[in-house]
Amino acid sequence: MNKTEILAVYLLLMGGNAIALTEEEAKAQVIAQEKAWSDAVIHHDIAKVASLLADDFIGTDGRGFVTDKAAELKEAEPPAPDSTAPRLVREDLSDFTARIYADTAILNLANTAHFSSKGKETTIKYRRTTVWVHDSSGWRCVSFHASRVVEPPTD
Known part of the structure; x- marks a missing residue:
């Protein structure tokens, strides 16, 4: 096999990604994407949100929607x-x-969301799970689920 054929086989096996990510690099990238998504929503950066979500994205938010x-x-x-x-x-x-599972990442995290309405702030805690898939354009979120954390009653 010549060098060109070896390179072609390597690229085929890598799915087009010439440089494989280490597990730690992949984890860091997915966490950065999650933070970027949160920041984009807060700052109403529609283009950034669009770039982070897969076209077939499905989510269930903390309200059950x-x-x-x-x-x-x-x-x-x-x-x-x-x-x-x-x-x-x-x-x-x-x-x-x-x-990380090959080109798929599952991310679990806590989210304390702060809302403002009529001069008052409300805080709601959620647990989130997001599923990210890596392709030639980077990590894209394909699925999201949030559950509201219910605080136990205080007696």
Whole structure:
């Protein structure tokens, strides 16, 4: 086999990715993408949100609403100036656990979401699971699920 044939076989086996990521690099990239998604939603960066979500994205948010990519993009739009709906103003992401399976990553984390409405701030805690797939254009989120954390009653 000549060098060109060896390179062609290598690229075929790598799925077009000439440089394989280490597991730690992949974990760091997925966590960075998760943080970028949160930041893009808060700052109404529709183009960034679109670049992070796969076209066939499906999510279930903390309210139990099932969404697709179009719904997520709509949700990330800036609110109308006269809107009284709660506005997401900050998300504190923590407690990351990333697992890598070839070109797929599963990310579990905690999210403390801060909303503002009529001058009052509300905080809601969620646990999130996102599934990311890596292809030639990078990591894209294909699935999302959030569950609201219910605090036990205090006696």
